[in-house]
Amino acid sequence: MLGTLGVIAAALGCAGTPRAEKTLPLVVTFYPLQEFAQRVGGERVRVVTLVPPGAEPHDYEPRPQDITALHTARMAIYNGAGLEPWLEKLRPEFPTGGVVVNASDGLPLVKGVDEGEAGEPPARFDPHVWLDPLLAARMVTNIQKGLQGVDPQHSEFYAANASKVEEELRALHGEFDATLRTCRQKEFITTHAAFGYLARRYGLLQLAISGLSPEAEPAPARLRELVHLARDHHINVVYYETL
Structure with a gap:
C-alpha cells in the first residue's frame, strides 16, 4: 500500500502558492489526507497529522497532543469508511464551530471481506479508498468543499488548487488503466x-x-x-x- 501511495504522491508533486496573511490550522488523521489537504489549501493552511509516519492508522491510540491540535483546529478531516474507529473517542474534541470532513463521504465503497482470524467480525467496508485515483480525486473535492466552507473568501483559490490535483489524479488513472488492463495476469x-x-x-x-x-x-x-x-x-x- 505504501508503494502505491508513493506513486500517487510522486505524481502529485508540490505546487507553490502565494503566502496567505494568516494560515488556517487543519487536523487530518493520516498521510494521504495530509497530502491532499496541503495541496488544496496551499500556504493558506497549516496541517497537523495525527497518525505519525510508520504507525498503523487502523488501531492508532490518540495522544494528548492530538486533543490539543483538535481544540485549536478550524477544520478536521478523516478518511471514514471505518479506517479510524478510535476517532469516536475524539469526537467531543472536534473543533467547535469549525468544519469536520469525512473525505470518503458519498463515495461508492467496497464491502468488507471476512477472511481473517477466526471469530473476528468482518469489516463493513474496505477503508482504503484513496488507492483508486478517481475516488481519490473525489476525496480532494470533499476537502475543497470543506475549506470553502470554513474560509469562503478564498473559495476560488481552493477550487483552482483542487482542480490541479484532480487533473493529476485523472492522469495517473490513465497511466494505471493503460498498464493494468493489459496485464494477462x-x-x-x-x-x-x-x-x-x-x-x-x-x-x-x-x-x-x-x-x-x-x-x-x-x-x-x-x-x-x-x-x-x-x-x-x-x-x-x-x-x-x-x-
Whole structure:
C-alpha cells in the first residue's frame, strides 16, 4: 500500500502558492489526507497529522497532543469508511464551530471481506479508498468543499488548487488503466485486503491472505486455499506492506 501511495504522491508533486496573511490550522488523521489537504489549501493552511509516519492508522491510540491540535483546529478531516474507529473517542474534541470532513463521504465503497482470524467480525467496508485515483480525486473535492466552507473568501483559490490535483489524479488513472488492463495476469496475492479499490477499478482479482485488518491472523484453511490458488494461477509473488 505504501508503494502505491508513493506513486500517487510522486505524481502529485508540490505546487507553490502565494503566502496567505494568516494560515488556517487543519487536523487530518493520516498521510494521504495530509497530502491532499496541503495541496488544496496551499500556504493558506497549516496541517497537523495525527497518525505519525510508520504507525498503523487502523488501531492508532490518540495522544494528548492530538486533543490539543483538535481544540485549536478550524477544520478536521478523516478518511471514514471505518479506517479510524478510535476517532469516536475524539469526537467531543472536534473543533467547535469549525468544519469536520469525512473525505470518503458519498463515495461508492467496497464491502468488507471476512477472511481473517477466526471469530473476528468482518469489516463493513474496505477503508482504503484513496488507492483508486478517481475516488481519490473525489476525496480532494470533499476537502475543497470543506475549506470553502470554513474560509469562503478564498473559495476560488481552493477550487483552482483542487482542480490541479484532480487533473493529476485523472492522469495517473490513465497511466494505471493503460498498464493494468493489459496485464494477462489478473490475480494477485496480498498479505491483507488493502487493494480492493485498485482491483475493482482496473479489473484485477485480489487474493488476500488475511482480511482488512493488518494484524488479523489467517485461518489455516485460508492458507491452504491460497496455496492452491497460487498454483492454479501460476502466482509466484506475494505483495507485502511494511505496516
